[in-house]
Amino acid sequence: MSEERSAAVRISTRITREDCEEILDLAEKGDKSVLPRVREVLDEFPDLVSDVGDLTRIAKGGMLDMLSNGNVMVREAEDRHLASMVEEIAGPCPAVIERLLAEQIAVCWLHVRHIEIKYAHLKSYTLSEAEYYQRCLDRSQKRYLSAIKTLAQIRKLGLPALQVNIAADGGKQVNVAGREP
Amino acid sequence: MAWESRKGVGRYYTRSKRVGSRVKRQYIGTGSAAEVIAALDADTRRIREEERAARIVRKDQMERATALVDRSCAGVMGLTRTVLVANGYYRHHRGEWRKRRV
Numbered sequence: 001m002s003e004e005r006s007a008a009v010r011i012s013t014r015i016t017r018e019d020c021e022e023i024l025d026l027a028e029k030g031d032k033s034v035l036p037r038v039r040e041v042l043d044e045f046p047d048l049v050s051d052v053g054d055l056t057r058i059a060k061g062g063m064l065d066m067l068s069n070g071n072v073m074v075r076e077a078e079d080r081h082l083a084s085m086v087e088e089i090a091g092p093c094p095a096v097i098e099r100l101l102a103e104q105i106a107v108c109w110l111h112v113r114h115i116e117i118k119y120a121h122l123k124s125y126t127l128s129e130a131e132y133y134q135r136c137l138d139r140s141q142k143r144y145l146s147a148i149k150t151l152a153q154i155r156k157l158g159l160p161a162l163q164v165n166i167a168a169d170g171g172k173q174v175n176v177a178g179r180e181p
Numbered sequence: 182m183a184w185e186s187r188k189g190v191g192r193y194y195t196r197s198k199r200v201g202s203r204v205k206r207q208y209i210g211t212g213s214a215a216e217v218i219a220a221l222d223a224d225t226r227r228i229r230e231e232e233r234a235a236r237i238v239r240k241d242q243m244e245r246a247t248a249l250v251d252r253s254c255a256g257v258m259g260l261t262r263t264v265l266v267a268n269g270y271y272r273h274h275r276g277e278w279r280k281r282r283v
Contacts, residue, residue: 020259024262024266027266027271035266035269038263051256055256055257056257058249058253059252059253062245063246063249066245097261097264100260100261104253104257108254111250114246118239122239133243136243136247139247140247140250143250143254146254153278157265157280
């Protein structure tokens with residue numbers, strides 16, 4: 001058992017984050033041969049879900065700080081508004097991936113709003129600055145719509161019925177796609 | 182270099198202005214009128230400098246916000262792809278996700 005484990009560790013230590021992209025690209029094209037490598041990726045990064053969740057939380061915190069401009073009351077109100085938005089989007093008993101996507105949608109919405117507010121509050125601006133804001137706004141709206149589309153796809157595919165169990169250290173298990181009991 | 186003297190005599194206020202591809206020097210003159218115009222010019226320059234600094238701060242803030250959202254988006258989308266692939270889905274012609282037949 002310990003030999004198997006050490007062998008798995010030896011294999012997985014060869015995977016880098018760049019490899020992950022390559023493996024996923026092949027897997028997306030339907031290359032069945034990379035499926036064991038995909039599972040290896042999930043084994044290699046057992047904290048993937050919490051890491052991604054942290055990234056979303058960091059983004060949300062940063063956006064709230066920028067929007068509130070040091071006003072604690074505004075920050076708290078915005079934070080609550082976002083939390084209720086996430087609850088509404090995620091729905092009752094969301095799968096972990098659905099919840100992450102719901103949080104991502106909320107963060108993207110906040111980003112769109114941040115740019116709109118900054119743009120609207122400009123007292124004077126040059127033509128190039130207006131173009132820059134317009135480009136930022138276009139990109140953020142695209143990102144926002146893409147997050148919504150991904151959540152819709154996940155729901156359409158009925159992924160919550162399926163589940164990926166990621167074994168972490170200390171016998172802890174992370175269920176990526178399973179619904180909460 | 183806005184105030185100039187000729188052979189060490191006098192104090193003339195001048196200002197430079199770009200006209201097309203060339204820079205033209207405009208001679209304003211001396212005395213209290215020149216002092217007032219110089220003060221107004223200095224004020225205009227200060228306001229322009231402040232606006233420039235504010236623009237840099239705004240752009241920096243925008244870039245930071247975009248970088249934060251980009252990173253979290255890449256993370257969530259990457260994880261979603263991983264979960265779909267691990268559950269036997271693939272992208273048909275880089276388009277919609279389909280379940281692989283067993």
